[in-house]
Amino acid sequence: MGPLIPQGYITGQWEFVIALLIGAAFGFLLESSGFSSSRNIAGVFYGYNFVVLRVFFTAMIVAMVGLLYFDYLGWIDMSMVFVLPTFLAPMLLGGFIMGLGFVIGGFCPGTSYTACAIGKLDGFAFLGGFFLGVFLFSEAFPLFEKFYYSGDMGNITIGEVLHVSDRVVAFAFVVIAIAAFYVTWLIEKKVRANRTESKFE
Amino acid sequence: MSNKHVHETNPKRTVIVMVIFVAVIVAGLLSLKTPRLTYVLTPEQTLALVTGGEGCVHPYQLVPVLNGTVDTVILIDIRNKFEFGKGHIKGAENISAYDLTNEENIARLKEFKKNGMAVVLYGNTQLEANGPWMVFRQLGFDNVMLLLGGYRYYALHKHNLAATKGDKSYLPGMADFNYAEVAK
Amino acid sequence: MNKNYLFLSLLMILLAGGLLLLPDRTNYSQIPPEDLLWDIIQPTRYVTTEQVAKMIIEQDPTLELIDVRDADAFKAFSLPNAVNIPLDSLLSPNYSDYLGIEDMNAVFYANDDMLADQAWVIAKRLNYSGIYVMKGGLNCWIKTIIQPAPPPETASLDAFDLYDFRKGASIYFTGKTITAPKSDNKSKVIVRRKKKTKATAGGC
Known part of the structure; x- marks a missing residue:
């Protein structure tokens, strides 16, 4: 039956209502996972807290496996689901910049909003920088427009690149994720054992 | 240990959600009807x-x-x-x-x-x-x-x-x- | 480590492993064979040549004529504003956006019913809606619209009404009178193609 809008079950005007609901749910989960605290977020880079990695990896593998089951059951037609086009080099650079912002600022864009929502001043400061960055980016956009659109690989998925089925990719990711959970748990244990001021929420 | 995040010491909720998730998929698989006739030619x-x-x-x-x-x-x-x-x-x-x-x-x-x-x-x-x-x-x-x-x-x-x-x-x-x- | 984590990890691996065991899914975008046969038995897919003529004359914007004969036959003669999709390239991606346009009534036609009907069955299986077959094809078009035969004098009034309509249509399509529109309207074929679906992009 799904996806609802491309199949015409509901009109595209519902997009914003659905976006609002998903956004509220996303914000709630970020906050309840403790992501409005910079300590939790930046902890990934110092090795004492990998909750970010765990939450996002869990979300990813559950969604991945769930969608593939739903596709099989006929509840959602994955061939109609939009796949974001891949621009490899610009995306790598973008990821690097975002990671840098992550470790310097202690928030990712979504969590800075949840930090604002619970009244954190550093969240507001981050948001100010965020908008300044958006403004500068937009103004300077013509300078790197060519790079921004370079290397368009189209709407491809990992399975299509590697010529394996999406199910194999999902299985591989589940194994990788669980291995990552175990390894990060070991790292966490080691790092925390040496810490004296290890109180964080 | 007190230096752990609340969710790390209490994965019960995750387990509950996960069990519901599995139950939905199992229910879907059980209710899936195999079509009596299927196309052989594309x-x-x-x-x-x-x-x-x-x-x-x-x-x-x-x-x-x-x-x-x-x-x-x-x-x-x-x-x-x-x-x-x-x-x-x-x-x-x-x-x-x-x-x-x-x-x-x-x-x-x-x-x-x-x-x-x-x-x-x-x-x-x-x-x-x-x-x-x-x-x-x-x-x-x-x-x-x-x-x-x-x-x-x-x-x-x-x-x-x-x-x-x-x-x-x-x-x-x-x-x-x-x-x-x-x-x- | 909490035992629950072991349980969760195991469950997730089992679920993902189950995915690998699933057979390939059936194609849900196609209609089930039973339904296809049912739709085939119903005569509702047929439109008469008069209905098509009326829609052309009234310039019905929802009419989309699809000529499934080959390109040469199409070049030699085709109905006004028809699109040529030769049957053997019905499924080629070049033509896929002519089918399944929202609110459009696509009418297949060929020399007689057969090619058009075959095109219809395949399009129907692919779950396109708003598709029809012009009953009798061009042979019937010529017999009823271009060269209508007068009914016998004992025929009903309805038959005479039909004949009058056909006569009028004949004049309209062959341009027998001075006021008839120019017959070179083939040069301005306007076909609205289906809009490509565009989704909003987003991220974290």
Whole structure:
């Protein structure tokens, strides 16, 4: 039956209502996972807290496996689901910049909003920088427009690149994720054992 | 340990959500109905079949079937009982198009296929049996054939079927006019 | 480590492993064979040549005529504003956006019913809606619209009404009178193609 809008079950005007609901749910989960605290977020880079990695990896593998089951059951037609086009080099650079912002600022864009929502001043400061960055980016956009659109690989998925089925990719990711959970748990244990001021929420 | 995040020490909620998630998938899998009939040919293969002109039987090819020299051909009249009663090809069996996908008819068609019997579908016109023929071809019954000309052509020529060999009037897709000339 | 984590990890691996065991899914975008046969038996897919003529004359914007004959035959003669999709390239991606346009009534036609009907069956299986077959094809078009035969004098009034309509249509399509529109309207074929679906992009 799904996806609802491309199949015409509901009109595209519902997009914003659905976006609002998903956004509220996303914000709630970020906050309840403790992501409005910079300590939790930046902890990934110092090795004492990998909750970010765990939450996002869990979300990813559950969604991945769930969608593939739903596709099989006929509840959602994955061939109609939009796949974001891949621009490899610009995306790598973008990821690097975002990671840098992550470790310097202690928030990712979504969590800075949840930090604002619970009244954190550093969240507001981050948001100010965020908008300044958006403004500068937009103004300077013509300078790197060519790079921004370079290397368009189209709407491809990992399975299509590697010529394996999406199910194999999902299985591989589940194994990788669980291995990552175990390894990060070991790292966490080691790092925390040496810490004296290890109180964080 | 007190230096752990609250969620790290209490994964109960995650377990509950996960169990619900699994239950939904299991319920979905259990309620999944396997379709009784599935397409064997892809749309592309079907298209190649109909444009290739295969799977058709010419009226004159019925002659050995009707005089009994060939007994591996089953004729099926897909019209309704009323039309069938008014007249039908000798030895034909009447299965209305509405009943063709019935359990027992599918089982019989499968048996015919297994025994190497050919099945010829016909209606009043070729057009009438074309759809059912295409459906069964798509379901993988490659022994199902379509009678060109249909019953009407047969009824007109039933006394001299063998003589219709060179006739082209029953072939579909012929232009009866030179359209560009006529429609000026 | 909490035992629950072991349980969760195991469950997730089992779920993902189950995915690998699933058979390939059936194609849900196609209609089930039983339904296809049912739709085939119904005569609702047929439109008469008069209905098509009326829609052309009234310039019905929802009419989309699809000529499934080959390109040469199409070049020699075609109905006004028809699109040529030869049957053997019905499924080629070049033509896929002519089918399934919202609110459009696509009418297949060929010399007679057969090619158009075959195109219809395949399109129907692919679950396109708003598709029809012009009953009798161009042969019938010529017989009824271009060269209508007068009914016998004993025929009903309806038959005469039909004949009057056909006569009028004949004049309209052949341009027998001075006021008839120019017949070179083939040069301005306007076909609205289906809009490509565009989704909003987003991220974290």
